Each structure stands twice: as C-alpha cells, then as structure tokens.
Amino acid sequence: MALLLYRLGKFSYRHRWLVISLWLAVLVAVGGSAAAFHGTMSNNFQIPGTETQQMLDKLKKDLPASSGGSAGIVFEAGDAGFNQAGKDAIASALPQLEKLPDVQSTVNPFTTQAALDKAPSDLAAGEQKAAAGQAELDKARATLDAGDAQLKAAEQQMTAVGMPAAQIQAQLAPQQAELLAGRQKLDAGQKQAADGAATLALAKRQVTASQGMRFVSTDGKAAIAQVQFKTSINGLTPAVRQQVQDIVHGVSSAGVTALASKEITEDVSQLFGVSEIIGIAVAAIALIVMLGTLVAAGLPLLMAIIGVAVGVGGTFALTGVIDMSSISPMLALMLGLAVGIDYSLFIVNRHRRQLLSGMDAEESVALATGTSGNAVLFAGLTVVIALAALVVPGLPFLAVMGLSAAATVAVAVVVSLTLTPAVLSLVGRKLISKRAWAKAEHHNAEPDHASADRAADQRRSSRGWGGLVTRHPVVSLLAGVVLLGVLALPASQLRLALPDGGSEPVDSQAFKAYDLTRTSFGEGMTGPIVVVGTFPDGLSDDQAKTKQFDVADKLRSVDNVVAAVPVALSQDHRTAVFQVIPKDGPASASTVQVVSELRGKGSEIQQATGATIGLTGQTAGNIDVSAKLGAALPPYLAIVVGLSLVLLLLVFRSIVVPLLATGGFLLSLAAAFGAVVAVYQWGWLGTVFDVPNPGAVLSFLPIILIGVLFGLAMDYQVFITSGMRESFMHGENAKQAVRSGFSHAAAVVTAAAIIMVSVFAGFIFSHLTMVRPLGFAMAFGVLVDAFVVRMTIVPAVMYLLGEKAWWLPRWLSRVLPDVDVEGANLQRTTAAGGAKELVH
Secondary structure, three states, rough: OHHHHHHHHHHHHHHHHHHHHHHHHHHHHHHHHHHHHHOOOOOOOOOOOHHHHHHHHHHHHHHHHHOOOOEEEEEEEOOOOOHHHHHHHHHHHHHHHHOOOOEEEEHHHHHHHHHHHHHHHHHHHHHHHHHHHHHHHHHHHHHHHHHHHHHHHHHHHHHHOOOOOHHHHHHHHHHHHHHHHHHHHHHHHHHHHHHHHHHHHHHHHHOOOOOOOOOOOOOOOOOEEEEOOOOOOHHHOHHHHHHHHHHHHHHHOOOOOEOHHHHHHHOOOOOOHHHHHHHHHHHHHHHHOOOOOOHHHHHHHHHHHHHHHHHHHHHHHHHHHOOOEOOHHHHHHHHHHHHHHHHHHHHHHHHHHHHOOOOHHHHHHHHHHHHHHHHHHHHHHHHHHHHHHHOOOOOOHHHHHHHHHHHHHHHHHHHHHHHHHHHHHHHHHHHHHHHHHHHHHHHHOOOOOHHHHHHHHHHHHHHHHHHHHHHHHHHHHHHHHHHHHHHHHHHOOOOEOOOOOHHHHOOOOHHHHHHHHHHHHHHHOOOOOOOOOOOOOOOHHHHHHOOOOOOHHHOOOOEEEEEEEEEOOOOOOEEEEEEEEEEEOOHHHHHHHHHHHHHHHHHHHHHOOOOOEEEEHHHHHHHHHHHHHHHHHHHHHHHHHHHHHHHHHHHHHOOOOHHHHHHHHEEEEEHHHHHHHHHHHOOOOOOOOOOOOOOOOOOHHHHHHHHHHHHHHHHHHHHHHHHHHHHHHHOOOOOHHHHHHHHHHHHHHHHHHEEEHHHHOOOOOOOOOOOHHHHHHHHHHHHHHHHHHHHHHHHHHHHHHHHHOOOOOHHHHOOOOOOOOOOOOOOOOOOHHOOOOOOO
C-alpha cells in the first residue's frame, strides 16, 4: 500500500493540473446537484415498526385530521392581563393561520377556556333543571295514580249498584282516555328525562376529565393556542414556519406578545454560524504557529474546505430523496473539517521536514504520501468503518447520519492523498519561510550533520513532555488513569432524551415559549402524550362516548398524570384519540415513567372496557427513540472495541498495543460521558457553556461519540505509536524508541489535536442547540484522549514494558499480513530519499 500511495503522490505531483481540474469538476457537479435536488431537512427521529409509528399510521388512515403534528403558541399580556383588544387580535390571527395550506385547524384559547369555565355552572344548572323536571314528572305521576284510583273506585261503585258494564264503560271512557294520554305524556317525559340524565352524566365526566387543563392562565396573563398541521412537524418547510410566526407576531400591535414553540421556530436549514467560524479561526492560528507561513497554514484549511464542500454538498443533494435529520450534515461538517485539516497537515508537515533536510521536492511529496499518507489512509479507514457501523443498530436516521459522515471523511482522505500533492507541486518553496530555508541550507552544509542530528534527536527526546513521562512512567500512568476515572464518575448517572424547548438558548423565542408555558400551565403542557384507542365494532354514539370516558378515567389514574381528555372520535366509533397531560416536561424522568405505566395499563383497560390503546406523538416517540438508542449502545460498543483490537493487531503486529489503545479509548470515552453529564445534565459550568436549563443528555450523543472518538483516537494512536515502532525497527532499543518516536510525533499530534478540539469546540455554541452537547463531547473527548491517553498513558506503559510491548506469537506473526502503516518498508530509489530527516 505504501508503494501504491508513493506512486499516487508522484502522479498527482506530475499531473497537478489534471488532478486539480478533476476536483474542480467534482465540486461543480456536487454543487449543482445540491442546488437542484436538495430537499427539506428535519429532526424526524421516528423508528419504523415501533408502537409510536404504528399508531401514527392508524391515525392517518382512520382520523387524518388528527394525524398531523401539533404545536403551541403562547400569548403573553401585561400585568393587567388580556383586554378585549388583545383577545380580538388573537381571535383574528388564528383564522388567518387556518388559511395556510399546511394548517388543519387552530384552538382559540379564550373560547375554549370560557367553555371550560362555564361547563361546571352549565352542568349545575342542567342538574337543577333535570331535578325540577323530575319533580314535575313525579307530581304528574302522583296525579295520574290518584286519577287511576278514583276511576277504579267509581267503577266499583257503579258495579255495586248493578249498572251494566257497557254503561259503566261508556260513562268512564272519557276519564280513561284522559288518563291514558297522561300516561303516554309521562312516559315521553320520563324518556326525555332519562336521555337528559345520560347527557348530563357524559357532561359531568367531561368536566371531570378536563380538570387540570387550562388554556388561559389563572392570573389571566398568558394564553396558549394549539395549531394542528396537516403534515408532521418535521415536514414543515422553513417558509411555512416563518409564515406562522409572522401571522401570530401581528398581535403585538394590541400589546400582546406571541411566542411560538420550538416545534415551529426550529430552523435546520442553516449549517454554519459565528461560533463555528471562530473555531476554524483558532485552528488556522494553530496551523500558522506550527508551519510558519500563511501558505503552509492555508493549504490544510483549503483541503478541508474542499473535502467538506464535496462531502456535505453530496449529503445535501440527497436530502430530496432521503429523510435526513439536521444533525447529519452538521456531523459531516464537524468531522470533515477536523479530519480534513489534520490529514492534510500530516502530509504537509512530513513534506516540509523532508524539504528542509534537502530532499528533492517531487520525491518528498511522493514519499510523504507513501508514508504519512499511508497512516492517513488507515486512520481515515478506522473513522469510516466506525461511522458506517452506525447502520448496525437498525435505526434509519442513525444510519443516514453515520453514512453521510463516513462519506465526508472518505472524501477528506481522498483529497489529502490526491489534491494535496498536486497543490504542493504548485506551492513549491513558498511552503517554507525564507528564514527557515536559510537555516536549513546552512545546517545541511555542515559536515557530518547527520550524526549531529541523531545526537540532537536523542537529547531532544529526553526532554519535554515525553522525557518527563518516561522518567516517571508509574506516576504518569497512575495520574492519567486517576484523572480520567474521576472525570468519568458522573457518567453513571447518564440519562438520555431528545431535546425540548428548555434546551434552547435563554434569549430564544422557543425557550421563552417553553418557560412561559411551564410557569403558567405546568411543564406537562410543553409535551402532551397522545393515546390512540381502538374500540369494539357496533357501538352507538353514546356507547362510544361512554367508553371514551371509561378509558380516560383509567388513563388519569396513572401517577403524575394531570389530565386525560378525549379529543377525537372517528365516524365509525372505532378509533378515539386522547390527550394525556403529564405533571412534568417531555424529557423528564417522571414522564418516561408515565409513558411506561400508560402502556402497562393497556391490558387492564382492555379487560375493563374492551378497548386497546397505543401511544404516539412527539413525547412518546422521543422516549421510544431514546430507549432504542440506549439499548443499541452495548452491541455497538462491542463492535467498535472488537474492530479496534483487530485493526491495531494488523497495523502494529503486537498484542499489547491494541489492548492499550482500546483500554485508553474506553477511558477517554468514559471521561467524555462524565463531562457531558456534569455540564449538560447537572448544569456544572452552565453559565460558561450556555446551559440554562440542564436536563437529559441528547439520546444519540453516546452512540455517535463512540464511533467518532474511536476513529479519532485510533488516528492519534497510529501517529504516536507508528513513530515508536519505526524507531524500534531501525535498531533503537525499545525504551529509547518510545522517547524518539514520541519526540518526532509530538509536535504534529499536538497541533492536530488543538486543531480538532478548536473545530469541535466551535460547535459548542452552535445556533442548533442539538449540536452543542455533541460538539462539547467530541472536543472534550479528543482533548483527553490526545493529551492524557495518547501522550501520557501510552508512552508511560510502552516505556515500562520495553520490548514486551512488541511481543507477538510466532504463529500469529506468520498469519498476519504486513500492513506497514508507517511506510517503513517503502523502497527509496534516490539518494535524496535516503537522507535523514531534520525535525524542526
């Protein structure tokens, strides 16, 4: 492989314009495809086959008007509450919303609340009227009974005096007819009273079911309107979301503030923000400091940008045919920038050192591609495999996320191995400053400078961080492990959920809407649970309504349920929809328990009412996704760890190195999880990282972090350990090889880690709050993995083990292929190619 990459580097150097033209053509093609075929991204994390999705499909079939997504709009008045002008403005805005093609219906909070407030008094009045009516019926019955008694007494008297029966019948016939008419009228009244009593009973149950629900706050200062859409929330375009906001914000002229919920305000169409640009700027500064010239620093940045443009552009082009979450291109963007800069940097840095040592430019580019490029290829392959393995859990949105990021990383690798050599041929000597050139030429002219370089290398390797670690390996090892262990402690409290409005920035409209809703109406109103009931066939209207309330009563009996209200019934009386309001917010642990207990009530409800239930909606769906992702973590981690052991065994032909690398990865992973829990779940340093409302951790963060951190950790393991192996294979003793290999790799790995941390850290304050904890986790994970594991624990253990670190059973050595990732076996065909490299 090293020889093949050597030839590829030489080809790209000699045919630079062909290579550059091909990449330009790819850029134009991808850009055109993205512009022509891109669709709307969403944050749809539903999983096919789950109860949530099955119930949603049932609603689309049986109750299409209730199958779309719903969202809340909160209206806030001043201290005096809503005046008539404010109410009229809201009443005028909601019908305007209903005129939008994507809006199914709206609920006016004032008319709804008025009906709820009036219902108890109407019920009481109805009961009084029914009681009065029943009293009249009772009085009429008593009168009729008395008439019957009188008629019978008269008949007996007439019979006693010997009056003929025909004459008696003729004489009493008018009274009998009058009594019969009275009886018929009484029966009709009694039936009407029974019907009224049944209606009152249903109304009473409706009042009971609605207790705990409010649409206007008790202090009269806030009101919440529900908007039902024809499509899912995730299917709304940015234009529709903006139209909804523009219409409701029109109420401001009446002194009312309208705040749309996160479901409406969420705009996932923009990828880049100010914080991301700052992160790249920091990376650029690190490159300038390390490489010394703007040209050299700009080259890795340019390569990364081109790789990202192709990778993310291709991802965008597929959004028209693939349901893609907003996190997919963001993850591809983060990784593409970070690895694109690093991979190109490794090749550029090697080429720069070789030029300074006097090597011919073409040979240097080819050799850098064959050696550092070989390590880049392997490192990129590990990242690609780890990300592509996200298809294993079987979650569609996660598979798309992993494959899009893997494709972008693959593009970054190809750009580094082809376009970087071509551009290096154009840059020529401008890669290095004039002062560095003069210093190198003077040094190379000195007699026996190669021996002096080796002596300088040995002295340098015993100083600095590497020298400190290897002089005190036991202390370094223990300190590193204890530090990571302490950082990992909070990870045991990890709780997963998808974000709600409480995770948005404090000054955002979404957070203000969430905060006003929970303070005015209770946290449960920010994430109601939708329950779908299936009733037996052949029910009458009253029977179906009664069964609705029977089911609602059972639902309301679950702990931490504030209200359970029937909201829709299909025409055939077979499908009913209930809205359940939990006590706490949608991402809280108690709501997760509520969802579990509601499902547990299914068998009891079926036995008692004959109805079956299932849960759907955003809250239940998010909880299902979090549970599925949590269950997928152990097998995915096992796959990644197993892959780590096999790949590193192939690369380093050692038993210890793969075990050490994998153990270090697990330590870094645990520490990153601990830091995320401390900051985003517990709220530590919340003011620093803008975490105003700490809560559960983003549910797919752990599984993505495992894949990404594994790949990046193996990058640094390769670049650190391959230098040690190369020194060991060239005859140095095992302990000295640890020092010299570390010394050669430390500068570039430090710069690469700083660059990667800077890029990831730029996303900690992203405009997409879902991305923030992911950016923090990856930045922190890379930070501790690079500096604590790869640059402290690994050299300490390798130094302690000495030659044992490279032990491999003979039978296994014969079986394993020689990957030669560091390119040590690459045949150098020119004298310049054999020159000793000078490390600056």
